[in-house]
Amino acid sequence: xxxxxxxxxxxxxxxxxxxxxxxxxxxxxxxxxxxxxxxxxxxxxxxxxxxxxxxxxxxxxxxxxxxxxxxxxxxxxxxxxxxxxxxxxxxxxxxxxxxxxxxxxxxxxxxxxxxxxxxxxxxxxxxxxxxxxxxxxxxxxxxxxxxxxxxxxxxxxxxxxxxxxxxxxxxxxxxxxxxxxxxxxxxxxxxxxxxxxxxxxxxxxxxxxxxxxxxxxxxxxxxxxxxxxxxxxxxxxxxxxxxxxxxxxxxxxxxxxxxxxxxxxxxxxxxxxxxxxxxxxxxxxxxxxxxxxxxxxxxxxxxxxxxxxxxxxxxxxxxxxxxxxxxxxxxxxxxxxxxxxxx
Numbered sequence: 378x379x380x381x382x383x384x385x386x387x388x389x390x391x392x393x394x395x396x397x398x399x400x401x402x403x404x405x406x407x408x409x410x411x412x413x414x415x416x417x418x419x420x421x422x423x424x425x426x427x428x429x430x431x432x433x434x435x436x437x438x439x440x441x442x443x444x445x446x447x448x449x450x451x452x453x454x455x456x457x458x459x460x461x462x463x464x465x466x467x468x469x470x471x472x473x474x475x476x477x478x479x480x481x482x483x484x485x486x487x488x489x490x491x492x493x494x495x496x497x498x499x500x501x502x503x504x505x506x507x508x509x510x511x512x513x514x515x516x517x518x519x520x521x522x523x524x525x526x527x528x529x530x531x532x533x534x535x536x537x538x539x540x541x542x543x544x545x546x547x548x549x550x551x552x553x554x555x556x557x558x559x560x561x562x563x564x565x566x567x568x569x570x571x572x573x574x575x576x577x578x579x580x581x582x583x584x585x586x587x588x589x590x591x592x593x594x595x596x597x598x599x600x601x602x603x604x605x606x607x608x609x610x611x612x613x614x615x616x617x618x619x620x621x622x623x624x625x626x627x628x629x630x631x632x633x634x635x636x637x638x639x640x641x642x643x644x645x646x647x648x649x650x651x652x653x654x655x656x657x658x659x660x661x662x663x664x665x666x667x668x669x670x671x672x673x674x675x676x677x678x679x680x681x682x683x684x685x686x687x688x689x690x691x692x693x694x695x696x697x698x699x700x701x702x703x704x705x706x707x708x709x710x711x712x713x714x715x716x717x718x719x720x
Contacts, residue, residue, distance in 0.1 A: 381448065381451075381588055383447075384443075384444050384447040384448050384592075385444065385583075385588065385591065385592050385595070387443060387444070387447065388440040388441065388443045388444035388447075388592055388595075388596055389440060389592075389595045389596055389599050390440075390599075391436070391439055391440045391443050392436040392437050392439065392440030392441075392596040392597070392599045392600045392603075393436065393440075393599035393600065393602060393603045394436070394603075395435055395436035395439050395440070395600075396432050396433050396435065396436030396437070396599075396600040396603035396604060397436075397603035397606065399431075399432045399435050399436065400429065400432035400433070400603065400604060400606075400607050400614065401607070402432075403426070403428075403429075403431045403432045403614075404426040404432075404607065404613060404614050407426035407427060407428055407614070408424065408426060412426065412427050412428050412479070412480070413425060413426060413427050414426075414427035414615055414617070416564070416611070416612060416615075417664060418562075418563070418664060418665060418666075418667050418673055418695050419611065419667070420667065425612055425613065425614060425615055426613065426614040426615065427479055427614075427615050427617055428476065428479050428614075428615070428617065428618050429568075429604055429607070429608060429614045429615060429616040429617070429618065429619055430472055430475055430476060430616070430618035430619045430622060432603075432604065432614075433597075433600045433601060433603070433604045433616075433619060433622075434468070434469075434472050434600075434622070436596075436599075436600040436603060437468075437596050437597050437600040437626075438465065440596035440599075440600070441461065441465060441592065441593060441596055444592050444596070445458065445461065457589045457633070459520045460520060460589060460633040461589050461592075461593065461633070462516075463516040463517050463519065463520045463629075463633075464516075464517065464593055464626075464629035464630070464632075464633055466516035467513045467514065467515075467516050467517055467550065467625055467629050468513075468622060468625055468626055468629060470512060470513040470515075470516075471510060471513045471550075471554055471621045471622050471625035472618065472619075472621075472622050474509055474510060474513070474621055475617070475618030475619060475620065475621045475622055476618045478617070478618065478621075479617045479618045508551070510550050510551050510554040510555065510621060510625065511547050511550065511551050513550050513554075513625060514546050514547040514549075514550040514551075517542075517546050517550075517629065517632055517633075518542045518543065518546055518547070521542050546628075546632055549628040549631065549632065550624075550625055550628050550629075552624075552628075552651075553624035553625065553627050553628040553644070553647075554620075554621040554622075554623075554624035554625045554628070555621075555624065555651070556624055556644070556647040556648065556650065556651045557571065557620055557621070557623040557624035557627070557647060558620040558621055558624070559647070559650045559651055559654050559659075559663070559682065560646070560647055560650040560663060560682065560683060560684070560702075561616075561620050561663055562662065562663040562664045562684065563663070563664075563665075563684060563695055563698055563699045563702075564608060564609060564610040564611060564612040564695060564696070564699060565605055565608055565609045565610060565612070565696075565699045565703075566663075566684075566698075566699045566702060566703075567608075567616045567619065567620055567623060568601045568602075568604050568605040568608050568616055568619070569605055569699060569702075569703040569706075570646070570702060570703055570706045571598075571601050571623040571627075572598050572599075572601040572602050572605060573703060573706045573707055573710060574627060574643050574644070574706060574710065575594045575595070575597050575598035575601065575623075575626065575627065575630070576594075576595070576598045576710075577643050577710035577713065577714070578590075578594050578627065578630055578631070578634075578636065578639065578640060578643060579591045579592075579593075579594030579595035579598055579630075580595075581636060581639050581713075581714070581717075582594060582630065582634045582636060583595075585634070585636065587633075587634035587635070587636065589633060589634070590630045590631075590633050590634025590636065591634070593626065593629065593630050593633070594626070594627075594630040594634075597626045601623075604616065604619075610695060610696040610699070624647075627640065627644070638717065638720065639713055639717050642709070642712075642713035642716060642717065643706075643709060643710050643713050645709055646683060646702070646705055646706055646709055649683060650682055650683050653680070653681060653682045653683065653685075653686075654681065654682060656681070657681050661679075661681030661682060662676070662681075663681075663682045663683075663684040663685070664676070664684075665684065665685075665688050665695070665698070667695075670692070671694050672688075672692045672693060672694050673688055673693065673694065673695050673698060674688055674689075675688050675689060683702060683705075684698055684702065687701050687702060
């Protein structure tokens, strides 16, 4: 095992350990500070820490810094440091946006007769909701990350020229961060599906020799796995401020690793989710209504997302819906490794 591989293993391990140990302390702080939410798909509406991002991001950043620290002082040095730091800046900007969204939601008064309306939190106004991730793309634009010639599924190699940094990178950050925010609302769903996706693109990047991209993806994936320990049913912490971040990290890894084709394949479930949400003009929510037998069903019986499709297939409880969708992402990612050689 070469020094880079040792650094990678150390960075990934540190990310997992720091997040795993830090999240309970952050959870206690959230409760003390009143940064709490209510799980609307539970009979007992117990308060839950409403901001899982700080613990995950702490582990992620320390893991990345560990890798940078070790590799910078090897005889070969660390190439591509500017891209790594640009990706970190993008992720931190998105994280601040998620934190702001969570905090502003706490100050808003909930209205409506139904249980869903009384407990659902909305922070940033909807007209701003979809556009606000765009500034996070600036660091990647500034370092001109990625290459303008892309290999796209079914289209082959396309040269986008100056449109790549000025249009496609902001569009990737915008679309990915919003898409991962759409498929949310069930205990363990965001972290579980996100961990599978980042593990997959991290392994693919490593196999392609894109060590920096692999490191960023795997450090984040293992921080998400640590978070999943506390976000799994019944959740002790929500990932509300992480939903944007999951997509932003994925887009950043894709850009610095030049892996657009594989990334699009793994992202298919989120694309389907976005299309289903578009039918309702992005007003629909992924949540279900808790039934007396413990199962969950779509509101009004309408299909507005992948969670609704799964709930409509049978009598599933919240945990089962989450496991089915994580399983779907595992299948999609596994097929992506097979299909990528043929397109």
